[in-house]
Amino acid sequence: MAGLAATTALATALVSPPPAGAATGSATDVAQTTVTLPAEPAQPVKHVIQYVQLKPGETAPPNAAVKVVPKPKPRVVVITTKQSGAKP
Numbered sequence: 001m002a003g004l005a006a007t008t009a010l011a012t013a014l015v016s017p018p019p020a021g022a023a024t025g026s027a028t029d030v031a032q033t034t035v036t037l038p039a040e041p042a043q044p045v046k047h048v049i050q051y052v053q054l055k056p057g058e059t060a061p062p063n064a065a066v067k068v069v070p071k072p073k074p075r076v077v078v079i080t081t082k083q084s085g086a087k088p
Contacts, residue, residue, distance in 0.1 A: 002037060009035045 013033045053069075060066045 005035050005037055009033045 010033070054060065
């Protein structure tokens with residue numbers, strides 16, 4: 001940001017016409033430019049995302065992003081047993 005502001009200030013100083021009462025061609029003429037830079041925040045912004053699981057009958061607050069939890073797939077378990085006394 002500082003480099004962009006400095007480049008803009010220099011380009012403006014070079015392109016702008018001299019003031020009406022200024023003498024041109026003198027070696028003692030010095031152009032002064034004041035640049036005001038925006039203040040940088042002391043700490044970076046930290047976004048906090050909270051996930052809340054709603055209980056049955058509860059509703060989400062207004063403007064809240066709602067993500068539906070997928071239902072788990074049922075597990076099929078096959079059990080093969082051999083009973084005592086059974087002949088093949």
